[in-house]
Amino acid sequence: MTDAALLIDDRDGIRTLTLNRPARKNAIDRALWLTLRDTFTETGTDPSIRALVVTGAGGAFCSGADLAAGDDTHPMYKVRLMNEVALALHELPIPTVAKVTGVAVGAGWNLALGCDLVVATPESTFSQIFAKRGLSPDLGGSWLLPKLVGLQQAKRLALLAETITAAEAHALNLVTWVVPGAEIDPFVDDLTGRLAAGPPIALAQTKALLNEGADRTLRDALANEQRAQAMNFGTADAGEAYAAFAAKRPATFTGRWAVPRPSAEK
Secondary structure (H helix, E strand, O other): OOOOOEEEEEEOOEEEEEEOOHHHOOOEOHHHHHHHHHHHHHHOOOOOOOEEEEEEOOOOOEOOEOOOOOOOOOHHHHHHHHHHHHHHHHOOOOOEEEEEOOEEEOHHHHHHHOOOEEEEOOOOEEEOHHHHHOOOOOOOHHHHHHHHHOHHHHHHHHHHOOEEEHHHHHHOOOOOEEOOHHHHHHHHHHHHHHHHOOOHHHHHHHHHHHHHHOOOOHHHHHHHHHHHHHHHHOEHHHHHHHHHHHHOOOOOOOOOEOOOOOOOOO
């Protein structure tokens, strides 16, 4: 449905979600927040989806929450719904990629930062605009920014609400790649194709380890790594990787559990 506020395209194990409110620069109203939450949650339970792309229609990524939408819901419930969206995205076990063209502002920028990787064009611009609206960061921005750029730069971005270019965002480690506009679609297609071809269980464990590691002691991290490797060795992918290496051929990863079942006692 081309008139839907969120377009969903599934192809070759890759799901692309396109925010589709171009007249509002893809600002997110309550209905779209609900749809995003439910779609992220459903995506995480679908084993056929191996990678996710989040992007926007009409030359913009997302101009943030739609403050002009007629919604008399109490702010506490509005933010609670946004929190559910942020957590659903963060906890997805598959790799996620934000494909940013045009503006990414406020919650829209934090939606992109909530993805594992960010690809932007040179024309893309970014702003933690909250202070100019008499607000403070939401959708996880207060947690994401210090982890990505350090406390001082995070304060600069949040307190001054400056608009920065894709080049500066890249220099601050807030954008993974800057790609010419004419090349961003094939670039993201190739990137997500490589991610989707990876070992799904191992990538899920790796993503979880990296997300959790920054908040844990070394002892905690080592225990988590031990747990993750035990799970990885229980899949067919570990053996397939070794066999492919030995045969000098590409590996085909499935995530299939390969530990033999115990035989029934007689």
